[in-house]
Amino acid sequence: MAATIRDVAQASGVHVSTVSRAFSAPHLVNAATRNRVLAAAEDLGYRPNRAARALTTGRTHNIGLIVADISNPFFPPLIKAAQAHARRRDYHVFVADTDEDPLVEEELIQTLTKQVDGVLLCSPRLSNRAIERLGADVPFVVVNRKVRGMSTVLMDVGHGARLAVEHLVSLGHRRVALVAGPSGSWTSGEMRDAATATARESGVELVILGPNAPTELGGLAAAADVLQAGVTGVLAYNDLVAIGLIEGLYERGVRVPSDLSVIGVDDIVSGRLNRPKLTTVAMPTSAAGRTAVDLLLASVGAGDGATPALATLETNLVIRESTAPPT
């Protein structure tokens, strides 16, 4: 079996409490003793058992990261950044995928609660009520959703949607569509509000299509609706939808951007290599992952009394090849 603190104590001729302190409160133990303990520990290949430590300290040094769909390319950079950042702070991360199902999400949160110091909820599909309720048991940081009294990381997709619509308008489009996302999505709502306002201000018509699945298939399926709507420009819920839409249009003989302009959201890598290269609203996903971890660990350290923090990250429009003046 693996070495325990008692093995180390025995090997170095001190009490277990001294060994414990040698690791977690070095200033309380004599330097010479400490070196002896450390040497013995090294020798035995001792590593503190984090679960046992968690039992007394109440800190597991784990966090949970819950996303709707790991295979949606929007999430991996966020997961990657969060995980790397957490590791630097000596935290491990549980990753769980809810399959876009609020029930699974809730159950996951509950079983995870006892094992983690906090949970990162990314683009949750749960209702705000449910999130507030569950948040009583464990600190949350919510990404891409505004929940009262809870720390939040937002990517200002409303601003991005505004830029996108303005871009279409400046190219000369007069009738544009928003291909919306899932109904529970905060992002989709923000886009809708911003696009609606911008369209009104610019005096162009906006039709809203959806809800749609946030995937290529969702985009593919929306192609018919888009043609039906008689628009010349489209803002899609995300890049996957945009790519699927472009494919669906292609199958129907409609070319992007010559016949129709399409803008995505997220700036996922494959959009940069697709043809046409996607004009898109770039989302700072890696930064969001890091920021969320920072906020979470801050509120873990601070205890319940902490005021919830709000971080809003900028988005910007990246103009590539999928947009052009209408013909």
Add this chain to the structure above:
Amino acid sequence: MAATIRDVAQASGVHVSTVSRAFSAPHLVNAATRNRVLAAAEDLGYRPNRAARALTTGRTHNIGLIVADISNPFFPPLIKAAQAHARRRDYHVFVADTDEDPLVEEELIQTLTKQVDGVLLCSPRLSNRAIERLGADVPFVVVNRKVRGMSTVLMDVGHGARLAVEHLVSLGHRRVALVAGPSGSWTSGEMRDAATATARESGVELVILGPNAPTELGGLAAAADVLQAGVTGVLAYNDLVAIGLIEGLYERGVRVPSDLSVIGVDDIVSGRLNRPKLTTVAMPTSAAGRTAVDLLLASVGAGDGATPALATLETNLVIRESTAPPT
């Protein structure tokens, strides 16, 4: 604070041990008592603390999943499937990303070891020696690598590479290239061996280019080498490399498939929506994730004495639009 087993014991008027048994050994407790306990537990919102349980049972009900790069689209479906499958078996999953760095990989394994019942190592960059050594502390299942004495899930990429080269040959290509992956990659070695053998048997020339980063950038950078090599067909290490390569060729005025044929590996989603749609060797990533979890949990249950299992999953060639006869 959250309810503990003692709170439940008090509320239902029995000893803690009875509460414990009501949950983990129901047949040992009277049905009526059990119901009373369960009701009290429900009432208090009691959930057993898994960390505390792990301390005595030695089972954490957690597994670790270590991948080289979460944002490589090959992995998310595997992670997703593994995670979903584990959850069905009441296991949580730590996901960690090594950033393709063997040192990070080793350190991650060590810190994770105490917290998990087993580790899934996907496409490890560590040497076999290192893996065998670390495997003494915790059960491993290795995906996409053959390690002596260790349970393994392989995707038969050698067979896929053979099919790919045969496909190029049947189209009439006489000089083809393999754009290899990272040097530590087992997959890359398998592809090399299979491609070499197939080329010799078919009497065509094969040039091997690399090592390359397993990303679009790696493919982009390999474009010059490919042109230099004077080949008409290419088998790329994976779809990302293939997509990057196609992009690099495009920038140099070379069209796929009319001027050059390209085959990828993995069958990632974005390859199916790229233009030209990628001809590729499809990898059963979801099945691999599930199988790996099954193997891991089996060996966790069996203890050290278990004979390592080997699962080999089939790959197959999906012919789309990136391959054509040479001109």
Add this chain to the structure above:
DNA sequence: GACAGGTGTGCAACCGGTTGCATTAATGTG
């Protein structure tokens, strides 16, 4: 009616750490 066997529960030790308090020795102060 004594006894073997089975069932349901309690007791207490244990898992691997942490931490408040007590103890001892060394140091500083007037």
Add this chain to the structure above:
DNA sequence: CACATTAATGCAACCGGTTGCACACCTGTC
């Protein structure tokens, strides 16, 4: 030199569960 501090370490309780063992009670058997 007596006394108050401080530094270093040991002791033992505790975190939240699990589990081997003991005990009480009930049932059935000869």
